[in-house]
Amino acid sequence: MNELIQRSTDVNKQLSRYGVKFGIYKNNVFEERLFPFDTIPRILSAQEFAFLEKGLAQRVTALNLFLNDVYGKKQIISDAVIPEDFVYLSSGYLPQCEGLAPPKGISSHISGIDLVQSKNGDWYILEDNLRIPSGASYPLIARSLCRKCSPETFRKNRITDNRNYGQLLRSVMDYVNTGGLNVILTPGRFNAAYFEHSYLAEQSGAVLAESGDLYVENSQLFYRTNRGGERVGAIYRRISDEYLDPLCFLPDSLIGIPNLMTAYRAGTVAVLNAPGNGVADDKGIYYFVPKMIRYYLHEEPILRNAPTYLPFYEEDLRFVLDRLSSLVIKDVAEAGGYGVIFGRDLTKEALDTLKSAIVAEPRRFIAQEVIDFLDLPVMEDNQRVDRKADLRAFVLTGDSVTVWPSGLTRFSRDPESFVVNSSQGGGFKDTWVMSR
């Protein structure tokens, strides 16, 4: 592995040649940044991965059942497991999706589940990403470049190959495909994850398309070719729900496909991931995921949530107000590492302001215990330093539920920061799952 670490500059040079970039908007200006790669991998033993695999598959299975239920019979609400406020006031809940039955009953085909490991080795779920989780392409391409730069490392270590992500994605698309092309819909090259869209299209053999390449006619989705329209059977869209169809959601969207939702409702095309999934990865709904697992699967959750309090409940509200300075507070409406507040960083006045905000709108916030993350070693100026890191695991649901034997390990470059998110300027690592 030392050889690989020495080749760090080479690997990063290769990554930038391949255009492995991350675009961010800062003060409304689009900036493309290289996503710094650290060659020291996160290593998961076969045994540890097997444990995570079981827990993640269980969680995603329950989340898929919840999505079908919430846009269908709503039994989990009528059985009072989840208060209806948390569903209908969630910004991810889309009434336009009521009564929709996704092909093969799958709503979350590609799920990105974020985990952290605490110092004592326990794993905790940090959040679920069921809309359009990005990031699989980074460890995927990093692995193949590392193999080129240091083949020796991969001969000596027994690492499970992760280069099958494209095939996994393809088999999920094929499974839900209603008869036609597999398409990946990108908003275009100015999107933060454009590299990923094009790379995944290449890896999965899907057609990379922008909205102008697609149209809906007679309740069917077509891809424009010089021989006329070709039917699309599955569309992995990398556009968020509100921009997906200007005739159903935001009318000003220029990157969506008019009437896509009617084709979807007619059952003529599979949309990955299903619109409306945001209701299940809402920070408020997160609290209820362990309850969902018990409710739908009659099993005990294998993986734990970080200890979470809902100010919505009177008892939790009092507790949160009492202990605010030691908790982390999250605004349920924000994503990408924004709206995360550590009580201990706040002044007396700021704490009071936050308290009154929580009292005024308790539904808007969740509070969590701060988890003491296990630090991972990172090379910085030829020195090993320890940094906070998390793990995004990718769970693919098609014919069966598969956890990709790898994942995106992100680390914070700021030693003081507990927020690990690529939108906040961190770096990434490969995640090795050992084969035994």
Add this chain to the structure above:
Amino acid sequence: MKRLSFQYTISIVFEWPVADHAFLLRCLPPSLPGQRILDVCLSLFPCVPYALQRDAFGNLIELGRICAPHDSFTYGVTGSALMDGTPTEPEPLFPVYRFPSAYTRPDCALSEFGRSLPLTGSPAEMSLQLAQAVHGLFTYTPGITGVKTTAARAFSLRQGVCQDYTHVFLALARLRGIPARYVSGLLTGEGSSHAWAEIYDGERWMGVDPTHCRPADDSYIRFNVGRDFDDCAMERGVFHGGASQSQSVASRVTEQ
């Protein structure tokens, strides 16, 4: 019991020809308890095929696409309805009608006003008191508000048209715990489409018209329901071409 014949035509004229025009219409009234559609005919110009579907709120939608360049788009509906006075049937509540929506989310002023209203009696009685309050507050003024005006904005203006009356009514009703929804349709004696509200009394939906301050009776033909105007818009379209557009509406409902 009465028999109404209705006619509703919208013409959109584009300054320059547009192409690749995808549209979604909600301009066919469904048969409902109390409202039996005897015959209905939709005509489109340019004449293109359209598909029929129901949306998540149960409304009929007609969707299609005009590929060739065109400088106008007209859709017209004619038909007749038998309004037999049958009360609406009990049905379960779709809970979204309890919560604020994009157009009806109250601001501080509207919430304060809503909380200050003394409402008494059954939901039906309360809804009429609310309609009175909105009616008393507003001066009917066309041209001040537009299709994107929210309830909060209309409330601050104290002026507007049926859409604004209805949005403010919905905001207040939901604030006071009465599930309520937006209805778009036609009304005898009006020259364009009309909007009013329905409230849920715990069992069934009942129409109330805040603009005219009265219950919605058998002279109201229901087309669409939803959380607010956005769910009930009779027409939505996107096309290629940067043309500005003007729209004319002609509508007539007469008793036969």
